[in-house]
Amino acid sequence: MKIFIPKQHGAWAMLVIPFFLGMVGGGADVKHIPLFLGWLFLYLATFPVMMLVKKKNIAYYRKWVAIYGMISILFLLIVVWAVPMLILFGFSLVPFFLVNLFYAKKNHDRAFVNDIVAIIVFSVGGLASYWVGEGRLDGWAWFIFIQSILFFMGSAFYVKSMIREKNNKQFKYCSWGYHLILPFLAVMLGAGWAVFGFIPSSLRAWFFYGKKLSIMKIGIYELVNSSIFLIVMSIFLISM
Incomplete structure (x- = not known):
């Protein structure tokens, strides 16, 4: 049986990253292992759910919802047993998941608002990871949450400006404007010298726009950019 993997490379x-930063900031714990595995398989289960909403290949996607869903529940039950407060994080995701379902039903998965909602959901994973290590949500937890959202919003702007909205000049200016203020937003919200993790985002948004880059190259550059952000933020959190 061929394993089903969602073709959403940017989502990885x-x-x-938010999960790892939450672990760095809050402290690593053995419970992060089942939490991450549960989080991973929960993500894997959500994509076929979206396909079911679209009524596409129902039998095939229903099978993968069941497989990934059961594995996710198994791992999440292990960590929830040890940290019951994590249930609240699950409930907090429900409204965002409903928004994703709405856009899937309308066949507008690539809508920018839907991307932002997904970014918030993934960033909540950082909060849950931080809680497992620290046992509470303090200023550093929210710092990780907000900085992750700021960074990945830049990715959403950039990738769309290079692919789906490459001929949309209004979207181009929105992307450029966002990346102009991005470093200042990061600093205003506590990034300090970790603002250097955002500089490559702004540079690539301005200088790569209009260049004929393949989707694979765009993805590789985003992987490098994300790695820089992860490394800089991790060092910053460890040094604090």
């Missing part, structure tokens, strides 16, 4: 960085 959003899944991993």
Whole structure:
């Protein structure tokens, strides 16, 4: 049986980075293992759910919802048993998931608002990860949450300006404007010298726009950019 993997390559960085930063900021704990595995398989289960809403290949996607969903529940039950407060994080995701379902039903998965909602959901994973290590949400937890949203909003702007909205000059100016103020927003919200993790985002948004880059190259550059953000933020959190 061929394993089903969602073809949303940009989502992997959003899944991993906030979670990892939450673990760095709040402190690593063995409970992060089942939490991450549960979080991973929960993500894997949501994509076929979206396909079911669209009524596409129902039998096939229903099978993968069941497989990934059961694995996710197994791992999440392990960590929730140890940290019951994590249930609240699950409930907080429900409204955002309903928004994603709405856009899937309308076949507008690539809508910018839907992207932002997904970014918020992935960033909540950072809050849950931080809670497992620290046992509470303090200023650093919210710092990780907000900085992750700021960074990945830049990615959403940039990728759309390079692919789906590449001929939309209004969207181009929105992307450029966002990346102009992005470093200042990051600093205003506590980034300090970690603002250097945002500089490559602004540079690539301005200088790569209009260049004929393949989707693969755009993805590779985003992987490098995300890695820089992760490394700079991790060092910043460890040094605090």
